[in-house]
Amino acid sequence: MFLPTSKKEMEKLGWKQLDIILVTGDCYIDSPLVGVSVIGHCLQQAGFKVGIIGQPDIRSSDDISRLGEPTLFWGVTGGCIDSMVANKTASGKPRRSDDYTPGGVNNKRPDRAVIAYANLVRSHFKNTVPIVLGGLEASLRRVAHYDYWSNCIRKSVLFDSKADYLLFSMAEKSVVALANCLKEGLDCTTIRGLCYISKTVPEHGVELPDFELVKNDTNAFIKMFNLFYRNNDPVTAKVIYQKQDTRYLVQNPPQPYLTQKELDNVHRFEYMRDAHPFYANGGAVKALETIRFSILTHRGCYGECSFCAIAVHQGRTITSRSKSSIISEVKTITAHPLFKGNIMDVGGPTANMYGFECEKKAKSGACDDKACLFPNVCKGMKIDHQQQISLLNEIKRVPGVKRVFVTSGIRYDMILADRNNGINYLKTLIRDHISGQMKIAPEHSDPVVLHKMGKPGIETLLQFRELFKKFTKEDGKPQFLSYYFIAGHPGCGLEEMKELKHFCTNKLEYTPEQVQLFTPTPSTRSTMMYCTGIDPFTGESCFVEKKATGREKQLSLLLSIPGFIHNEGTHNKYKHTVRKDEKFGKENKHRDEKCRKSKHTEGKFKKTKRDIDNGRHHPKKSKNF
Ligand code: SF4
Secondary structure: OOOOOHHHHHHHHHHOOOOEEEEOOOOEOOHHHHHHHHHHHHHHHOOOEEEEEEEEOOOOOHHHHHHHOOOOOOEEEOOOOOOOHHHEEOOOOOEEOOOOOOEEEOOOOHHHHHHEEEEEEEEHHHHHHEEEEHHHHHHHHOOOOEOOOOOOOEEHHHHOOOOOOOOOOOOHHHHHHHHHHHOOOOOOOOOOOEEEOOOOOOOOOOEEHHHHHHHOHHHHHHHHHHHHHHHOOOOOOOOOEEEEEEEEEEEEEOOOOOOOHHHHHHOOOOOOOOOHHHHHHOOOOOOOHHHOOOOEEEEEOOOOOOOOOOOHHHHOOOOOOOHHHHHHHHHHHHHHOOOOEEEEEEOOOOOOOOOOOOHHHHHHOOOOOOOOOOOOOOOOOOOOOOOHHHHHHHOOOOOOOOOOOOOOOOHHHHHOOOOOHHHHHHHHHHHHHHOOOOOOEEOOOOHHHHHHHOOOOHHHHHHHHHHHHHHHHHHOOOEEEEEEEEEOOOOOOOOHHHHHHHHHHHHHOOOOEEEEEEEOOOOOHHHHHHHEEOOOOOEOOOOOOHHHHHHHHHHHHHHHOOOOOOOOOOOOEEEEEEEEOOOOOOHHHHHHHHHHHHHHHHOOOOHHHHHHHHHOOOOOOOOOO
């Protein structure tokens, strides 16, 4: 059932006023894969009256006042994707399309959506009930962070938005706890998974270096990031706090991860798997093509790739759904009028992490001093693909299902590490669950860059490739591997890209097509490297290509844009790129100037001795619910 998004729907339900209004940067899609929808249904199940406003017009009161004022709180999220990532390419150019907007034209989501929507609420509802931020955008910006788009270190988004609370990570439990507290008039500040602003220092908390210090001092910023990162596991995390002006940002420990039963419950709601009819005249919502008939089997990711925000947002611990819950969802999907027989994906952040976890981690928290998969698969992780194989087989047998695809990312190092069922799993995928190609993400081939990324080495990739070729040949169908790579990651210069190009041509016999320019999203290890030129985990310096032209050159080199490597500047396409880069350079300069003037961005990084020793240009200032 859709949650109401108009007064008319409220009236049909017999509701005069809502308890909670959720405001989102996406159009409202009712799906278990969309955070705001899940949160809305959780609150409704807990007995609250909830409505949703998707993509309100920030230039008028029409949309935001559509449902009236709630009695308990406004919940504000940027949507499924950080609004800056949704609106700008890695080169800073505007993105034209948006998969979560009806019609696909990217003209509905404001930059820094959570700030824009919090301001929108405040400007039309004076002295209103609390404004609560949530979702990925707020979660990654909950403490001081480097913001790539303004090229500066910003305060917590809670300060910038003037909201009252921020719920980070996956907030099903914390949002219901908050609603209950506000309803009963109780103190909310002890709720786990919640950030708030305090005039005083909390008892027994871990202090992060002050905001004024971290924006001026690289080492303090790195120390801050490490304390933040190490206090992210619900089993071991402590309260952390950081002075940001005269007040403190306080982050309570995260909520415990949902149990299997609780995660199953989240998937039991009656989702419509469609955009709300409110958007019927706006055109197709592209995201539905992939999410409508996809199944999420688990949450979390212990891959911890340095550039990825999943470990910070969802955590390093996997919670898997029960097989019966997944099969029951498949049966529901088969009854959907638009279902033609294809399950588009059975997966999660990484497809093959379903069904097992490290016992030590579940009991006493993730290790601080080592990673689960890097540089090698930890012995504590008893990888076993058996449950996934049997799950995929069972889904295939559900009446009405014709094909079942696995399109989520696959960790090939885990397949190799599973001595019992890894090969069986790979054979199963090749035989039944890929359609012509299997997409994998080695990201690079250079050992130093791979080390910075936290990704396995090329030996593992080549070993996997051989197995894939062998089993594909045995299977008799023409299928192939396609590879994702990243250009412009910290540690990577033109030489490393040339090496990668050479590796692709000579070892993989492959012409890269899927190359992403590194985007420094807030609060990741790679972003810290990009901002400071130092790996925050090891303290080692690393080269960072920051110039837009240099970054584009890396991309062009790998994509074999003709005329670039041997005859720079003569090819039309390359000339075109240069022109755009120059424009971006000017925009950057302009932004930097704006940033300098902004009250949030005063101050500069000091050059550390290490910076000077390396002759590295250091930035003046310094990136569901
Ligand atoms: S023991 Fe290994 S698998 Fe378990 S949490 Fe530590 S690093 Fe991860």
